[in-house]
Amino acid sequence: MDFDFGKYTEYMVLGYAAMALILALMIASMAVRFRVLRRQQEEIRRLEAEIAEERRRSS
Amino acid sequence: MTYSDSRTRLLRGLTIAAVVLFVIGLYLALFWVGPERQQGAAQRIFYVHLGSFLGSFIAFGAAVVAGIAYLRTRNPRWDTFGLANVEVGLGMAAITIVTGMTWARPIWNTWWTWDPRLTSVAIMWLAYAAYLMLRSGIEDPERRQRFAAVYGIIAFASVLFTIIIIRVRPDTIHPVVAGPTQADPTGSFEVAGRIRDTLFFNLFTFAVITVVLVWHRIRLENLIQHVMRRKLEVLSEL
Amino acid sequence: MSANPEPTTHAVSAAEGAIARPARRAGRRHRPLTPFWRAVGAVAWKDLRAEMRSRELINSMVLFTFMTVMVFSLALELDKEARQTTVAGVLWVTIVFAGLIGLGRSLAAEKDRGSLDALLLTPIDRSALFFGKMIGNLLFVLVIALVLLALLTVLFNVTLLKPLLIVVMVLGTVGFTTAGTLLSSMSVHARAREAMLPIILMPVVLPVLISAVRASVAILEGLPRDDWFPWIQLLVVADAIFLAAGYGLFDYVVEE
Numbered sequence: 001m002d003f004d005f006g007k008y009t010e011y012m013v014l015g016y017a018a019m020a021l022i023l024a025l026m027i028a029s030m031a032v033r034f035r036v037l038r039r040q041q042e043e044i045r046r047l048e049a050e051i052a053e054e055r056r057r058s059s
Numbered sequence: 060m061t062y063s064d065s066r067t068r069l070l071r072g073l074t075i076a077a078v079v080l081f082v083i084g085l086y087l088a089l090f091w092v093g094p095e096r097q098q099g100a101a102q103r104i105f106y107v108h109l110g111s112f113l114g115s116f117i118a119f120g121a122a123v124v125a126g127i128a129y130l131r132t133r134n135p136r137w138d139t140f141g142l143a144n145v146e147v148g149l150g151m152a153a154i155t156i157v158t159g160m161t162w163a164r165p166i167w168n169t170w171w172t173w174d175p176r177l178t179s180v181a182i183m184w185l186a187y188a189a190y191l192m193l194r195s196g197i198e199d200p201e202r203r204q205r206f207a208a209v210y211g212i213i214a215f216a217s218v219l220f221t222i223i224i225i226r227v228r229p230d231t232i233h234p235v236v237a238g239p240t241q242a243d244p245t246g247s248f249e250v251a252g253r254i255r256d257t258l259f260f261n262l263f264t265f266a267v268i269t270v271v272l273v274w275h276r277i278r279l280e281n282l283i284q285h286v287m288r289r290k291l292e293v294l295s296e297l
Numbered sequence: 298m299s300a301n302p303e304p305t306t307h308a309v310s311a312a313e314g315a316i317a318r319p320a321r322r323a324g325r326r327h328r329p330l331t332p333f334w335r336a337v338g339a340v341a342w343k344d345l346r347a348e349m350r351s352r353e354l355i356n357s358m359v360l361f362t363f364m365t366v367m368v369f370s371l372a373l374e375l376d377k378e379a380r381q382t383t384v385a386g387v388l389w390v391t392i393v394f395a396g397l398i399g400l401g402r403s404l405a406a407e408k409d410r411g412s413l414d415a416l417l418l419t420p421i422d423r424s425a426l427f428f429g430k431m432i433g434n435l436l437f438v439l440v441i442a443l444v445l446l447a448l449l450t451v452l453f454n455v456t457l458l459k460p461l462l463i464v465v466m467v468l469g470t471v472g473f474t475t476a477g478t479l480l481s482s483m484s485v486h487a488r489a490r491e492a493m494l495p496i497i498l499m500p501v502v503l504p505v506l507i508s509a510v511r512a513s514v515a516i517l518e519g520l521p522r523d524d525w526f527p528w529i530q531l532l533v534v535a536d537a538i539f540l541a542a543g544y545g546l547f548d549y550v551v552e553e
Contacts, residue, residue, distance in 0.1 A: 008100050008165040015108075023150070038282075044290060
């Protein structure tokens with residue numbers, strides 16, 4: 001890119017990169033937690049179905 | 060967890076809007092505005108610096124509202140709201156601090172200096188980090204919510220401190236962009252033209268981003284609690 | 298019970314004192330309230346009496362103060378000029394650390410003995426209980442501060458007993474102990490309460506601490522009024538905020 005940002009461009013890039021990193025970390029941490037919880041929800045559903053199955057068979 | 064369709068659609072729309080605004084804001088700050096004469100490209104940091112500070116200010120302010128509302132109504136939703144705001148506010152304040160440092164390095168020739176303004180923002184960050192520590196240190200949920208509400212209200216004193224300290228002490232080297240100072244008590248706004256337009260656009264953008272992040276964080280917290288309850292249910296069935 | 302009961306144990310209960318005194322007029326609510334300031338006095342007085350008998354807190358605080366000052370003077374190896382500029386910092390850091398010991402004990406001891414529940418059962422305003430506790434803590438910290446003033450005057454050879462400095466000292470310790478009393482009543486319920494108190498208290502009182510140190514330095518160096526007066530204003534504002542917060546929020550912290 002031959003756009004001239006002005007002097008101190010390297011610090012500007014550093015600043016924006018730092019901002020992007022922190023925003024990305026915030027979003028990623030939320031996304032990861034969401035995914036883990038969804039998986040646990042699936043697990044719970046499966047377990048509940050198993051328990052119900054067990055009950056039905058034993059009765 | 061199930062939410063009403065209209066709300067989910069609103070959240071999705073806001074999320075997309077935040078992304079679009081963010082991209083436009085970046086374009087304005089990086090390309091549309093010309094380089095500043097003295098500070099060059101480093102000045103372009105200022106838009107996100109101020110924007111993220113506004114974001115953290117909104118979030119911490121909302122945490123106070125959440126604290127008061129929780130103490131009045133004892134509805135745990137307010138506690139969730141407060142927690143979400145503090146977490147997002149901490150992230151936003153971290154952006155403010157880090158972008159400030161990268162600006163200060165070329166302009167002040169140092170990453171960090173114990174200027175009143177910088178000191179007070181660092182204190183603010185620590186206060187809200189302490190909020191999360193306090194939460195994690197108390198087991199009884201009802202008590203945790205109550206104490207978090209109280210601490211969320213008290214910690215706002217540190218936000219007020221960042222705002223009033225430069226009115227009390229004019230010896231800060233930190234530039235004051237808006238509002239009254241001792242040098243100019245009537246209050247002024249000293250930037251104009253494209254810089255001002257870009258600044259306002261980015262302020263608005265970061266306000267929207269903060270709201271969106273807080274909203275998603277609330278949903279995350281609801282899901283956490285929902286899964287926790289379900290786990291207990293299943294365990295009790297075994 | 299007489300109107301002024303002479304208690305037999307260390308754990309003097311304000312409950313006894315407050316109940317024994319007949320409430321002058323029955324409150325509109327279902328429980329008669331002891332007049333506010335008398336209740337404050339009773340709580341503060343019972344803390345002082347308990348302390349005068351056991352002297353466990355004040356002894357450890359004073360000894361801790363001596364040691365901290367020792368550590369500072371050894372670690373900093375100060376010459377005459379350096380002493381002038383650092384003495385205010387040494388003074389306030391020592392007050393804060395010694396104060397943390399006192400604040401940590403004040404409510405923790407109450408909770409461990411089970412007398413906190415008794416205190417909460419007394420028919421007095423919760424905010425009266427708060428101010429009583431706060432005044433008790435304030436007096437301990439002020440005693441430490443006075444000891445420190447004398448100690449640093451002797452050891453650092455800097456005259457600290459100036460009226461203005463004492464004003465700053467009182468304002469600073471009021472802010473510190475008000476926030477400290479409120480937050481220590483929360484931290485006693487936390488899992489690692491000894492570690493929790495400094496973590497949650499420090500960021501809240503740092504503004505007070507900064508203002509107090511800056512004002513003290515300016516006063517000690519004999520700078521003009523403009524250099525220290527804004528800090529004193531800030532101290533007053535901070536004190537007012539913390540007092541209001543303590544008055545309004547303590548109810549919610551101790552409700553059980």
